[in-house]
Amino acid sequence: MDWKSLLAPGRTTAEGDPFVALRREMDRMLEQFGRGFGLPAMATTSTGFVSPRVNVAETEKGLEISAELPGFKPEEVSLDLEGDVLTLKAERRQEREEKEEEKRYHLIERMSGSYLRRFALPFAPQSDAVQARFDNGVLHVFLPRPPEAPKGASRIAIQAGG
Structure with missing residues (x-):
């Protein structure tokens, strides 16, 4: 064809x-x-959620993530950390009602939106060490690297087969 x-x-x-x-x-x-x-122009995922635009930077100290969430309030945004997966979710529900008896109209407008983004992290950070702040519609998250176990050399004993 x-x-x-x-x-x-x-x-x-x-x-x-x-x-x-x-x-x-x-x-x-x-x-x-x-x-x-x-x-705002954002990517829509296959689940119907809108995915906010993000920047991810890896540094020596950990990961820095910033997500654009214009129009959201900090209480409408949630961050969840489960193992090495960080979930960013923002939900907004608005309702506006207008009513005027003289003109005989009644209007109710509802709007809701959910933003969802999940990040598979290259390490499992300690949840109590993660820092997040919300500033002018931008969420900034810092995920510090966990302290690594000492990498000292060790001798392994070899047993004779018998």
Whole structure:
């Protein structure tokens, strides 16, 4: 089958695969659609959650993660650490009600959103040593490396087979 026959005239394929081009076009359309509602451009996961944009930096002392969560309050954000997996979750629910008897209208608008991001960490940090602060819509998390066990050399005794 000629895949190029599936494309609109004048369109080219990405790496020769029309489905890659279709996926990119759909992502572009959804991003533009989200902007119309005042939502920040964020990636949507297959579970329907919106994934906040993050920066992850690894240093000698540990990991530094910053996540953009515009419009959220610190009490709407939660961080959970289970072993070597860090889960960032933010949920917001808003409801606005307008009512005017003279004009005979009643309006209730509800909005809710959930952001979710999980990080598989290269080490299991001590939960009591993790630091997090929320500053102007940006969450900053510092995960210090755990103290390593001493790497001293040891001699292993070899037994004779018998």
